[in-house]
Amino acid sequence: AQSVTQLDSQVPVFEEAPVELRCNYSSSVxxxxxxxxxxxxxxxxxxxxxxxxxxxxxxxxxxxxxxxxSQTSFHLRKPSVHxxxxxxxxxxxSATNRDDKIIFGKGTxxxxxx
Amino acid sequence: EPEVTQTPSHQVTQMGQEVILRCVPISNHLYFYxxxxxxxxKVEFLVSFYNNEISEKSEIFDDQFSVxxxxxxxxxxxxxxxKLEDSAMYxxxxxDRNTEAFFGQGTRLTVV
Numbered sequence: 318a319q320s321v322t323q324l325d326s327q328v329p330v331f332e333e334a335p336v337e338l339r340c341n342y343s344s345s346v347x348x349x350x351x352x353x354x355x356x357x358x359x360x361x362x363x364x365x366x367x368x369x370x371x372x373x374x375x376x377x378x379x380x381x382x383x384x385x386x387s388q389t390s391f392h393l394r395k396p397s398v399h400x401x402x403x404x405x406x407x408x409x410x411s412a413t414n415r416d417d418k419i420i421f422g423k424g425t426x427x428x429x430x431x
Numbered sequence: 432e433p434e435v436t437q438t439p440s441h442q443v444t445q446m447g448q449e450v451i452l453r454c455v456p457i458s459n460h461l462y463f464y465x466x467x468x469x470x471x472x473k474v475e476f477l478v479s480f481y482n483n484e485i486s487e488k489s490e491i492f493d494d495q496f497s498v499x500x501x502x503x504x505x506x507x508x509x510x511x512x513x514k515l516e517d518s519a520m521y522x523x524x525x526x527d528r529n530t531e532a533f534f535g536q537g538t539r540l541t542v543v
Contacts, residue, residue: 360534360535368530421466422473
């Protein structure tokens with residue numbers, strides 16, 4: 318079985334400052350990794366994904382994450398945050414079996430300070 | 432862009448009543464899921480569905496819950512006799528092979 322650990326439940330950061338949201342996973346098999354974002358009172362949107370290939374993946378709004386197999390991590394980073402980045406961020410994992418469920422971490426609330 | 436749609440967006444029901452939450456997955460997807468999120472908590476897996484049968488279910492998905500794909504397009508979650516603790520946001524998701532899951536906007540269920 319897979320599991321995801323997001324150690325930080327809340328991360329406050331000043332606008333235009335860099336941020337890193339940490340994610341570690343546990344699995345005995347190969348995995349796909351995801352970051353989903355949930356804006357206030359909205360659904361889950363895929364932010365970025367690692368399925369195969371380059372271990373560094375990027376989103377269209379400036380976020381990036383790097384798959385580190387040796388450290389079983391998939392940390393999310395952004396060099397300069399904006400007030401519109403205020404949201405809950407969920408790291409998620411699924412085994413590379415064809416229909417395996419996605420397992421979510423507990424989420425990290427990104428709080429942008431003016 | 433194709434999307435997963437869920438109806439209704441918000442449902443209020445009395446304790447003990449049956450509710451059916453509806454989802455239309457993306458048309459060429461093969462795998463379907465229901466998740467729930469109790470307010471302020473993590474997103475929890477309920478059930479996965481493939482080839483017209485349940486492929487996996489969590490311990491949350493007890494006999495009060497059932498899923499159905501009645502007509503090849505809709506995917507429903509039924510709660511037979513709702514309890515106060517069933518109040519949550521329920522998300523439907525679908526995926527194709529070796530891709531991410533696409534989530535609907537959710538149905539907020541309030542049991543009173």
